[in-house]
Amino acid sequence: MPLQIVKGVFYMEYKRVLTVQDISCFGQCSLTVALPILSAAGHETVILPSAVLSTHTAGFTGFTVRDLTEDMPAIAAHWQKEKISFDAIYTGYLGSAEQISYVLDMMKNLRRETFISVIDPAMADNGKLYPAFDMAFVEEMKKLVFAADISVPNITEACFLTGVAYQEKYDRAYIDSILAAMKKAGAKTVVLTGVSFSDDTTGVMVMDEAGTKYYEHIKYAQGSHGTGDVYASAFVGALLRGKSTFDAAAIAADYTVKCIENTAGDPDHRYGVKFEPVLPYLISRLEK
Ligand code: PXL
Numbered sequence: 001m002p003l004q005i006v007k008g009v010f011y012m013e014y015k016r017v018l019t020v021q022d023i024s025c026f027g028q029c030s031l032t033v034a035l036p037i038l039s040a041a042g043h044e045t046v047i048l049p050s051a052v053l054s055t056h057t058a059g060f061t062g063f064t065v066r067d068l069t070e071d072m073p074a075i076a077a078h079w080q081k082e083k084i085s086f087d088a089i090y091t092g093y094l095g096s097a098e099q100i101s102y103v104l105d106m107m108k109n110l111r112r113e114t115f116i117s118v119i120d121p122a123m124a125d126n127g128k129l130y131p132a133f134d135m136a137f138v139e140e141m142k143k144l145v146f147a148a149d150i151s152v153p154n155i156t157e158a159c160f161l162t163g164v165a166y167q168e169k170y171d172r173a174y175i176d177s178i179l180a181a182m183k184k185a186g187a188k189t190v191v192l193t194g195v196s197f198s199d200d201t202t203g204v205m206v207m208d209e210a211g212t213k214y215y216e217h218i219k220y221a222q223g224s225h226g227t228g229d230v231y232a233s234a235f236v237g238a239l240l241r242g243k244s245t246f247d248a249a250a251i252a253a254d255y256t257v258k259c260i261e262n263t264a265g266d267p268d269h270r271y272g273v274k275f276e277p278v279l280p281y282l283i284s285r286l287e288k
Contacts, residue, residue: 011042012042012241013242014042014043014044015042015043015044015087015088015240016043016044016046016085016086016087016088016112017038017043017044017045017046017086017087017088017089017090017236017240018046018047018048018086018088018089018090018106018110019031019034019035019038019045019046019047019048019089019090019091019092019233019236020047020048020050020089020090020091020092020094020099020103020106021034021049021050021091021092021093021094021122021229022049022050022051022052022053022092022093022094022095023049023051023052023053024053024054024055024056025052025053025054025055026054026055026271027055027056027060027225027226027271027272028225028226028271028272028273028275029056029093029225029226029229029272030056030092030093030122030229031047031049031092033226033229033230033233033272033275034047034090034092034229034232034233035047036275036276036279037230037233037234037237037275037279037282038090038233038236038237038240040237040279040282040283041234041236041237041238041240041241041282041283041286042237042241042286043237043240046084046086048072048075048076049068050067050068050069050072050093050094050095050096050099051065051066051067051068051093051095052064052065052066052068053065053066055271056225056226056271057130057131057132058130058225058271059225059270059271060271065132067095067096068095069095069096069098069099069102072099072102073102073105076102076105076106076109076110079110080109080110084110085110085111085112086110086111086112086115087112087114087115087116087240088115088116088117088118088236088239088240089103089106089107089110089111089115089117089118090117090118090119090120090232090233090236091103091118091119091120091144092120092122092229092232093122093123093130093229094122096137097136097137097139097140100140100141100143100144101140101143103144104143104144104147107147107148116149116150116239116240117147117148117149117150118148118149118150118151118152118232118235118236118239119144119145119148119150119151119152120151120152120153120228120229120232121141121144121145121151121152121153121157121161122157122228122229122232123137123138123141123157123160124154124156124157124160125154125156125157125228126156127156127159127166127168128156129160138160138161141160141161142161142185145161145187146185146186146187147186148187148188149188149189150188150189150190150191150239150245151182151187151189151190151191152190152191152193152231152232152235153182153190153192153193154192154193154194154228155170155175155178155192155193155194155195158178158179158181158182158190158192159178161182161185162178162181162182162185163181164177164178164181171197172197175192175195175205176212178192179192179205179207179212182207183207187207188208188209189206189207189208189209189245190205190206190207190208191204191205191206191235191245191249192204192205192206192207193228193231195214196219197216199219200218200219201216201217201218201219202216202217202218202219203215203216203217203253204249204250204253206245206246206249208245213246215246215249215250215253217253217254217257218257220257220260220261220264222264222270224259224260224263224270224272224273225270225271225272225273226271226272226273227256227259227260227273230255230256230259230273230275231252231253231255231256232252234251234252234255234256234282235248235249235251235252236248237252237282237286238251238252238285238286241286243286251282251285251286254285255278255281255282255285256273258278258281259273259274259275259278260273262274262275262277262278
């Protein structure tokens with residue numbers, strides 16, 4: 001039989017991203033959100049689970065946790081031996097303070113020539129640390145956030161990272177002071193999420209070398225869990241498709257709003273958002 005030459009059809013630049021966060025088996029957050037969103041955005045998505053939980057920790061009790069800290073260095077060493085490298089590392093909820101030094105090593109040892117690191121310091125919200133974390137973890141997280149190209153904190157996380165006192169009510173000057181403190185501590189680009197200057201709107205404040213720019217959108221009164229992970233994953237997906245930081249931040253915001261709208265009205269679904277049926281919307285935005 002003659003040899004058949006099959007020509008490849010390449011739709012887009014194909015990026016390989018490593019995402020490090022937990023698997024909450026049930027609950028639509030962290031890896032169960034990041035993997036499908038990054039895949040839908042067109043990227044080869046490599047996962048490194050930081051822990052395996054039966055559910056996430058917000059609103060559930062009695063969940064199981066298996067910390068995978070011990071496995072991390074061996075996995076990274078195997079990848080290095082196999083010359084497996086990445087265009088990007090994106091981290092979310094980590095399992096222990098020790099994991100942060102392993103992630104910093106991976107950022108050094110597994111990077112391709114052009115490489116971007118995006119850190120979502122998923123550790124706190126509404127003025128409080130999540131149950132699994134303490135101030136020792138915050139100290140370690142500072143090393144990761146301030147070494148990264150881009151961080152995606154919410155206001156609570158940015159306060160823990162900088163020592164600025166958390167305020168529920170604030171104005172533009174307060175937000176500028178948080179961003180100035182982030183910059184002083186070493187942050188390059190910051191996408192500060194959940195910045196709301198009115199009752200019915202919220203948005204993201206993007207700070208980079210060019211200055212700060214605000215993207216505002218509708219706010220829904222009913223908070224939903226997991227939206228931070230949906231947001232950060234869509235942001236990374238858009239960024240790796242070549243969108244500017246601000247455009248990626250805006251696309252991710254619009255997608256997250258659509259996910260919330262798609263979940264509203266279902267009181268049994270407060271543990272996460274129904275992000276899957278809205279993936280075609282994200283894909284269509286990425287194609288423009
Ligand atoms: O969505 C952030 C997150 C991720 N993973 C776990 C969590 C949370 C927030 O509570 O508990 C296990």
